[in-house]
Amino acid sequence: MSTAYELDRQHVFHSWSAQAEISPMVISAARGSYVWDDEDRRYLDFSSQLVFTNIGHQHPRVVAAIQEQAGRLCTVAPQFANAERSRAAELIAGLAPDGFEKVFFTNGGADANEHAIRMARLHTGRHKVLSAYRSYHGGTETAINVTGDPRRWPNDTATSGTVHFFGPFLYRSEFHSTSEEEESERALAHLRRTIEAEGPATIAAIILESIPGTAGIFAPPPGYLAGVRALCDEHGIVMVLDEVMAGFGRAGAWFALDLFGVVPDLITFAKGVNSGYVPLGGVVISDRIAATFDHRPYPGGLTYSGHPLACAAAVATIETMRDEGIVENAARLGRDVLGPGLAELAERHPCVGDVRGVGAFWALDLVTDPGSKAMLSPAQLADVVSAAKGSGLLPFANTNRIHVVPPCTMSDDEAREGLAILDEALKAGDAHVA
Structure with a gap:
């Protein structure tokens, strides 16, 4: 041994x-x-x-980028600008839909979801967050509470302002559906009733994985994400799409949301952004929500936000993915x-x-x-x-x-x-x- x-x-x-x-x-x-x-x-x-x-x-190109960055500048505090962080943010924003220019970097996916929820709450002035039972959003305090899978149970104090609903999943339908069309329609009706019962004016955000990953890899049926977008627009709710697992090529697209033609308000990412070679995650922020913090300080940060070694790996990863x-x-x-x-x-x-x-x-x-x-x-x-x-x-x-x-x-x-x-x-x- x-x-x-x-x-x-x-x-x-x-x-x-x-x-x-x-x-x-x-x-x-x-x-x-x-x-x-x-x-x-x-x-x-x-x-x-x-x-x-x-x-x-x-991958030799990404390994070389980390080595080169380590020889030049291993670390820098987040209040300073840095070439690799700037370039990584530019590349990531460029992969998002139009109207997303800013990126907030985190250490991974859980804290990306934590900060997306914080941004939504501050932007709306509301507290509740809705999420699906079949989901996984991370292991930190808020992220584990919006998570739906049973790992939430020992950590769930029912005081985090999170509310769960059933999302669509035809193979194990909660709605007795016999087709993708029925599943989408009935799941959206269930979500509408959940919003109405919770009080639309209390809800800051709905967070969904574009394609749920850990919970079972089931793409939403046609029309579902568009329907969620419409409900969010109707009630002034922030739509957050979690691309931590599904993003950066995993689903055969840069972001899985590209497969559904839906534009959220916040996009979270991690994992594939640099293949986990150095820990990195983040939130891609729509211009509308970013403007909330133009003259109002955002009350959050991380010591290693946009760490240069991680960002150098992200730049090399994205460029290599394009080239190859x-x-x-x-x-x-x-x-x-x-x-x-x-x-x-x-x-x-x-x-x-x-x-x-x-x-x-x-x-x-x-x-x-x-x-x-x-x-x-x-x-x-x-x-x-x-x-x-x-x-x-x-x-x-x-x-x-x-x-x-x-x-x-x-x-x-x-x-x-x-x-x-x-x-x-x-x-x-x-x-x-x-």
Whole structure:
């Protein structure tokens, strides 16, 4: 057993874990679509770690940009201007819809959502924030309360001004819908009633993931986000779209919101903006909300806001993604390889209840009964994960699902290699189908 593992077990406190119940894999090296453990076993990374290595591991152009910036200026306080921060903000704003010129940098996605909500509250003078039950927005105080998934429960004091509603998800519809059109219409009617019942004049913001990620990767049905935009406009509510996971190529577009033709008021980002090489997140702010703070101080900040090493990595990532057509590759990979390949797996494996996704952003909903859609238990899902790892595939697993979320740079051959391993691993799930 490696020294790294032993020291980890002695001293590292892991997130979302019972500390005595885990045995974390030691990753000692990575390149492109692969990682290696401390025994030099190679794994194809179908997880992009936590869905952030969009540009792949150790991209030489991004590594070189970090090294060059470290040699010139490692750090600077946020009250000063800095060339890399300025250039990163320019590039990110340039990817947003028209009318977004300002970027507030954070250390990651959770605090991006924290600050977006703070901006919305200050802009409107209201306090409540509405969010979906099937969602994840981060682990900090406000972000975990707007999160819908059960990790919220131990942290939810019901005093944060957050209210939850059911968003659309046809496969597990809360509205007894039989079509995408019905699901969109009924989900919007439910949201309208929630707004009316809570009092429109009390609501500062509605925050949604453009495509919910951790909760199951299900794109909103046609018309839903446009309907939310209309409700926000009707009641003076700020619309926040969380692009932390779905953005920067993951969904086959620079921002997933581009797929739906909807313009929010605030856009949050992190993860893929620089593939997590150095922690970075932020809020892209519409001109209307930015103007609120032209002559009124914004009461918030972070010591490392726009850290030059992180911003240098972001500049290199965005420029490389453009030069190498990485966003386009993600879209093509989903259309030509992952989508058809996963559909074939669903035909062969009765444990696959549903396949959904876009770009390099897919989920397999695993069930023990396709008729009732009863979910695989965590222990049953662990059998699938163990089989995949044993054959050299590193999957992303959550609840009853396998998420297929490889680097956006992945080749067709690598994707097919992963699908072949997953094909064998799913036999462990089939064994639990009644």
